[in-house]
Structure formats: structure tokens, C-alpha cells
Amino acid sequence: MEFDDVADDIERVVVTPEDIDRRLIEMARQLETDLSGETPLLIGVLTGAVTMMADFARHLRIPVTMDWMALSSYGNNTESSGQVVVIKDLTENVSGRHVVIVEDIIDSGNTLSWLLGHLENRGAASIKILTLLRKPDAMVVDVPVDYVGFDIPNDFVVGYGLDYAGRYRHLRGVGVLKPAVYGGEA
Ligand code: IMP
Numbered sequence: 001m002e003f004d005d006v007a008d009d010i011e012r013v014v015v016t017p018e019d020i021d022r023r024l025i026e027m028a029r030q031l032e033t034d035l036s037g038e039t040p041l042l043i044g045v046l047t048g049a050v051t052m053m054a055d056f057a058r059h060l061r062i063p064v065t066m067d068w069m070a071l072s073s074y075g076n077n078t079e080s081s082g083q084v085v086v087i088k089d090l091t092e093n094v095s096g097r098h099v100v101i102v103e104d105i106i107d108s109g110n111t112l113s114w115l116l117g118h119l120e121n122r123g124a125a126s127i128k129i130l131t132l133l134r135k136p137d138a139m140v141v142d143v144p145v146d147y148v149g150f151d152i153p154n155d156f157v158v159g160y161g162l163d164y165a166g167r168y169r170h171l172r173g174v175g176v177l178k179p180a181v182y183g184g185e186a
């Protein structure tokens, strides 16, 4: 889906499909260099990271394996808490593996902070974190992020895997949702 198709719902464009493509290529070259010959296990958190994983992995010119987790965080609807429940666990054994967590967005950092501890406990040899987007002003837990595509303002965004009420994940770029769409002020 293109921005033109959702022109009534999007307040402004944050990242274009061209920006994303260019940045993913840069990040892929950098990760390849930093891994120095290791075959990493890429771990994606469902569902938001599906788009990022599919595009990023295809830019890589080294062998990788992939695995997925589905997580849910307790707490009220609008704020994530540090309490995370595993809905779908990994299939692969992470013990001794060089793990790269591939994320769509880091907001509070709560989910990622929990995931880091979880993978450390399971004996990962190393853990790198790669994300397309980060909201520095929203971070409440300090998570060491190795690769950031774009730092963005603390607005609610959709597209490129990110949803509102399950919608907009298939928008090619990332944009700020009009508050009117989710019942806020116009
Ligand atoms: P946190 O870092 O634990 O706060 O949670 C990050 C998760 O919240 C992401 O994986 C998204 O699923 C979701 N999220 C955070 N900010 C946004 C946004 O602006 N739009 C859509 N989803 C978001």
C-alpha cells in the first residue's frame, strides 16, 4: 500500500520506502563486517518485525538462520509493562549462537529489555540488537541498541509492519497516524 492510498489517515510521512531501502543496505553491510564470519541467528518478534526481517535479511550476503517469537506484555492497553508473556517460543536452541534481534521499533524498551535477559539466560554467545526505528524520547529502559535505522519523534506511527488495531502494516513507508483516526484530537 502507498501513502496516496491512506492520504486521509496519515498526518505526515516519517520515512519513505526509498529511505528504508537505502538504510537497510547500509545496516546490512555494517552487520556483515561486525559479525566477522559468524553465521548469526536472526530473531524476529511477531508480528511487527515481519516486514523488516523479510527486507533486511534479503540484503545480507552471508548465511543466516531465522527464528520467531510472539510476546505479549501485561499491563493496561496504552502502556507496555516490563512483564512479558511468551505466546510462541523459539524453535531453535540459542545456546552458543550469535543472535541478532531484528525489530521494527523500540519505544519504551520494555519488551526488548526482557528479551535480552531471556536470551542471555538461555546461553546465547552474543546478542546484537538491530531496529528500523527508535523513539529516544520514549525510552524508559536503557537498552544497548547496536544498529538503528532512524531515530524518530515520539508520535504514534504506522506502516512497514507497524499497526494500529491491526491495520496499516502493509503500508510501504512509515507515517504519523492522524489522532482523529484513533479518536484523539484532530
Ligand atoms: P516497547 O519498546 O516495549 O514499549 O514496545 C515496543 C512495541 O510497541 C513495538 O514492538 C510495537 O509493537 C509497539 N509500538 C511502539 N510504538 C509504536 C508506534 O508508534 N506505532 C505502532 N506500534 C508501536
Ligand code: MG
Pocket (backbone or CB within 6 Å): 045, 046, 047, 048, 049, 104, 105
Ligand atoms: Mg513489535
